[in-house]
Amino acid sequence: MDNLGMVFGLTGAAIAALFAGIGSAVGVGIAGQAAAGATSEKPDLFGKVLVLQLLPGTQGIYGLLIAFITLSRIGIMGGQAPTTVQGLLYLAACLPMGFVGLGSGIHQGKASVAAINLVSKKEDQFGKAMIFPAMVETYAILALLISILSIFGIK
């Protein structure tokens, strides 16, 4: 039971990496299906649809970042083993990134699919099409910010 704080902290890191990673995997996956469909009809669209496909991939990176920071502070990759309360605080700090990463990754993927469809029909609308999925990114960034501030705020 001495390491309970570390267990909580590690659980938080796992949640951040796991859920945000799943969100991105689903998002990039469905956007990839649309991108493949578009490229099979119009190979010239490859560059544009690739950018749109990659947009939902950032949540996974944010989750990884939060997991790394957490691991480096709970005695696994550095820092000191936290107390039980500190461990719970690390767990709570990781939740925004984990859950918002999951939801925003999937929905950004759907927005990317719609944007790829738009670019496929109207190639000149790429700039506008990119804005729609990019809007979803705002919420992933907000969650990242809260998770980072929370982790660094734990004494």
Add this chain to the structure above:
Amino acid sequence: MSDNKYIDAVTRIHIKENDLLSADFLEQLVQAADYDACLQLLSEKGWGCGGQKDGQLVSENVKEIIKSERDRAWDLMREVLHEDIRKLDIFLIPIDYHNLKAAIKETRAEHAYEDIYMDQGAFPAEMVREAVQKKEFGALPERMAKVGEEALGVFLRTGDGQLCDVMIDKAAVEELVATADETDSDALKEYAELTAVSANIKTALRAMLTGKDQEFLEKALAECKTLNKTALIKSALVGIDEMVDYLSGTAYGDGSAAFDKSMAAFERWCDNLLIERMKIQKWNPFGIDPLVAYVLACENERKSVRVILSGKQNGLPEEVIRERIRETYA
């Protein structure tokens, strides 16, 4: 997750929608000097040439050109949907039931007629023909087998081809609606309902014009959700004004003017209504509905080209052709 199943297929189809014939192009065809000029314009567009722009037309015959375009649309559907192409079998129901009617009529013919059958149904025409000839309907789907057996009995007993047609048409509509209801596709349900409504109104009008009684109408009309069968029968027994009055109070009120004009005008109105309702799918990236809309869009496109080419062949004035062409999806 079923929404995500057709993402690549839908993206491909949305790109293909850019190649559908536009209203401006159809107007160009209408204004073309003659039939050959129309063919020239179509070949430049790749229509009737397997999609190859400036290609060689498969034939100069309207029927062959239309068939090649139908084949091209269905080949594309098979390519993007793979084994899920069976989900679009609903569009083949009218073909199967047509073949059933043909096979029953052929039983009283003195010799065999090959060209009355349509290919590309869900079941080979020969299979339907054999089932009727041997009076063994087991290989056909339940509803089709049941109506086939009944209609064959009626036809052999009375020789009443019209009654036989009406029974089979009603069963086809009911099969269409039941099949659509089993799916989770709103577009298929919309298609089935509008097909049922259109079939009911047309049958009621024909029955009224030929002085059929209530019993006939009861047998001929299928149940549908947006039209009251009893009220429609009641109005059809009185006269056309009563029917127009009844329809004016339904969701199909806008069509009553076309209905009052002619059967062809009403059919065109129904086709246009369906395409109008499908247009929402042009920007839908998920599910099978955009594919359903594309199949219907291609069908409307073929109808318009057929009207224009036939009109040009028969020297019809531009205004007459123009008022028969369908709304475009593009």
